[in-house]
Amino acid sequence: MTAPSLPAVSTQVTFPAGDVEGRSTVVACVPLPDGRHGVVVERTPFHPLDHTWPDQPADTGTLAGQAVLDCVTGGLSPEGELSLGADIPVRRGDADWSWLVVHVVAEPVAVGEDVELRVDADRRAALCASHTGCHLLALALNSALAPRWRKDPGRSDSLGSPDFDSLAMDTSRMDTAASYDVYRIGKSLKKKGFTADGLADELAAVTDAVNARLAAWVAADSSVRVEAPSPELTARREWHASLPEGHASIFCGGTHLHHLGELAALTAELRLSEDGTELTVTTTPKRA
Structure with missing residues (x-):
């Protein structure tokens, strides 16, 4: 859609x-095809759904007293064409485009109006718990599966383990209850050096090792933070955690806890497909 009024x-x-x-x-209010309106402000606490890697759901809440029904990423092309979400034809962060948080509301809001924005804080906290749990699972899983690499795959995580999580990742999603990661164990992963033989028989032991590490990290009440080089939506942000084994970091655009003591527990359930080509992990946080 053409949006000449957007900055x-x-x-x-x-x-x-x-x-x-x-x-x-408010710097723009754009009518949407479904009759709702997309409101853009200069600065917002709302986390939108990322169109390139839609792992964390959008925040909900209120804007100028109205319910924010959805929150999506908008891309404004050099020609002034606005695209939303999956319709954006370029990857996140393209330097020729402007990147916008678009708050979807029922009624229009006047451009130039100073508005109050409030995120549903309890829902945000639940999403933070799931997202932080997802990163911790990645590190714990990498460690538990490290003995299965017969050679260096050329990529390690920040704690020094071969990075199974990034090399095998197919999809990663989360909601307010848990995170859900699906890994592909195919020919390309095996060519990199991963040995899948006997994994089904050892899955219970791998699960125990992962959960023991997660429990130790929660008990240590490690600090967590997100570093941002600039305030723009598409800045390349990085998650950091000070774990007993050392300093961990993962590039991430989502929201997170401030310390692991905000959790009472964190547990992972691992399931391997019958043909051994797909590993699914559900990581469930329990908030303190």
């Missing part, structure tokens, strides 16, 4: 620091 300036975001409220000026 060619990317939205600034405050959710990386954990903000759930703020005030800002």
